[in-house]
Amino acid sequence: MSVAAIKYDAGVSRWEPNARGRLEQAAMDLYVERGFEQTTVAEIASRAGLTERTFFRYFSDKREVLFWGAASLQEILVNTITDAPGGTSPIAAVAAAIEVAGTLFQEGRERSRARQAVIEANPELKERELIKLAALAAAMAEALRGRGVRDPVASLAAEAGIAVLKISFDEWVAILGDDDLPQRMRAAFSELRAVTAG
Amino acid sequence: MSVAAIKYDAGVSRWEPNARGRLEQAAMDLYVERGFEQTTVAEIASRAGLTERTFFRYFSDKREVLFWGAASLQEILVNTITDAPGGTSPIAAVAAAIEVAGTLFQEGRERSRARQAVIEANPELKERELIKLAALAAAMAEALRGRGVRDPVASLAAEAGIAVLKISFDEWVAILGDDDLPQRMRAAFSELRAVTAG
DNA sequence: TACATTGATGTCAGCGAATGACATCGCCGC
DNA sequence: GCGGCGATGTCATTCGCTGACATCAATGTA
Structure with missing residues (x-):
């Protein structure tokens, strides 16, 4: 699915698409910026516009993202x-x-x-x-x-x-x-x- | 050190000797009995006659005992x-x-x-x-x-x-x-x- | 059209691992 | 006998992770 398609879908669908991808991106960014330990799952989820609970639905634990x-x-x-x-x-x-x-x-x-x-x-x-x-x-x-x-x-x-x-x-x-x-x-x-x- | 020796020491010294050994033994016993996940650090410490905090002074984490x-x-x-x-x-x-x-x-x-x-x-x-x-x-x-x-x-x-x-x-x-x-x-x-x- | 179902997400409560700060109190050297 | 030391305890807190249940758009179906 292209970026254009994502924009199109925004507002049409109930949620932003590609939750997993957003979580992964947010996690990588934060791990690089401040390091793995200094990053909380709450921060990752928040940056991805989701909740902690949803993070754990996609990844079995904080490490698994990588x-x-x-x-x-x-x-x-x-x-x-x-x-x-x-x-x-x-x-x-x-x-x-x-x-x-x-x-x-x-x-x-x-x-x-x-x-x-x-x-x-x-x-x-x-x-x-x-x-x-x-x-x-x-x-x-x-x-x-x-x-x-x-x-x-x-x-x-x-x-x-x-x-x-x-x-x-x-x-x-x-x-x-x-x-x-x-x-x-x-x-x-x-x-x-x-x-x-x- | 035998059990007899431990009994001898009790009361003489402030604490039972060999705290590390007791923790290790208690942990192994519990890990074998109920499995690693089903064992809490509090239980290990309690069985060794110590507190959770002391466990973490001897072992950096729950796994390190092994x-x-x-x-x-x-x-x-x-x-x-x-x-x-x-x-x-x-x-x-x-x-x-x-x-x-x-x-x-x-x-x-x-x-x-x-x-x-x-x-x-x-x-x-x-x-x-x-x-x-x-x-x-x-x-x-x-x-x-x-x-x-x-x-x-x-x-x-x-x-x-x-x-x-x-x-x-x-x-x-x-x-x-x-x-x-x-x-x-x-x-x-x-x-x-x-x-x-x- | 109305209604039931489903699936992705949110909310909330709670457990347990781990850590920091500070208290306790026998022991040992002076 | 006194003062510091070292092993342990107490307390509070953060954070990873989980279960139970709620929400609500989309989708299918009568």
């Missing part, structure tokens, strides 16, 4: 693994999925940066990020099992992939200029191969 | 890596550290089991566990850097070690009989080598 998008990322990773050509090795399928994720992050570069800065500044948010990454690993392992890969190979390949994702992403975010994230990921995978061979 | 022991584990991992003979490869140093941890878990087997059951049953606790594991990985990476290992090798080796720890530990906990955790960890490391070799 993470609900992980669901679609998970879907992409799983599909990439599932759709990999037969005969692709587990680690190659995982690597392909991780690189697709890398491409996506690269597209929304500034957004990724801002988001990561907020998360990095708060331990509670780091916890949430880690559990989302763990969920991604679990989902990838499950997708591998769906291809006939057994444990512990499936789990190990998935965990290795997440390790590469984390490390590459952190480096990429820390770098000032813009360099290629998927390429950095490929390099990390080959480093990992050398390291474990150690 | 995790404050991670500090000494981290120390052990770091020391093992630091003290590894010169010329030991990064992954070998990490493997050695992880196996030491495995030995420790094995000694307190029932305790590990009970604890893990509580954690597994609650997402908040899983989050906390993950961030502790991430802290362990970061500390091991730092110890490797202290040996002259550069990034991303140091980080990758540390993350790989944590992945092996996690997966082996989970399997070991799930198994009914008692089998050897360090040995399981060695096996997982060699699986990982095969997996990343693709």
Whole structure:
């Protein structure tokens, strides 16, 4: 739905449209402005023209605003693994999925940066990020099992992939200029191969 | 310290000794009996003969009761890596550290089991566990850097070690009989080598 | 047209985690 | 014996989060 459509609808419909989007925007703005802890849910809701109660109808908790998008990322990773050509090795399928994720992050570069800065500044948010990454690993392992890969190979390949994702992403975010994230990921995978061979 | 000793001390000192230990014990008991969420800090404190406020003086939050022991584990991992003979490869140093941890878990087997059951049953606790594991990985990476290992090798080796720890530990906990955790960890490391070799 | 239903939001009350400020009072060194 | 210290208690408060119920436009249906 376009912005024009939103304007059109205002006053016609009972409420402003896109409540979830407004809440998300308000939350991000406030988290960036004053930090996560210093922002209350009441403030977020108020800035979005809604009430606290409504915030909690859209997001299970204050942290989830920054993470609900992980669901679609998970879907992409799983599909990439599932759709990999037969005969692709587990680690190659995982690597392909991780690189697709890398491409996506690269597209929304500034957004990724801002988001990561907020998360990095708060331990509670780091916890949430880690559990989302763990969920991604679990989902990838499950997708591998769906291809006939057994444990512990499936789990190990998935965990290795997440390790590469984390490390590459952190480096990429820390770098000032813009360099290629998927390429950095490929390099990390080959480093990992050398390291474990150690 | 035995119950008898506690009785002896009562009345001599102003308070029962070992407040922290009593809080920890009370918390574990309650978490096992009714689950983490269904237990209030007030109940824990009351069972330990203390107040809520005192609980928060010993533990930064309700979850930390189950995790404050991670500090000494981290120390052990770091020391093992630091003290590894010169010329030991990064992954070998990490493997050695992880196996030491495995030995420790094995000694307190029932305790590990009970604890893990509580954690597994609650997402908040899983989050906390993950961030502790991430802290362990970061500390091991730092110890490797202290040996002259550069990034991303140091980080990758540390993350790989944590992945092996996690997966082996989970399997070991799930198994009914008692089998050897360090040995399981060695096996997982060699699986990982095969997996990343693709 | 009238009426029932539905769905997104609001209102209100309340619990429990966490924190700051200040009080208490044995213990220990001087 | 006195004065400070340290472990604990008391009190008040903020904030995240939840359940129960109310509101009211839109939509469907007789």
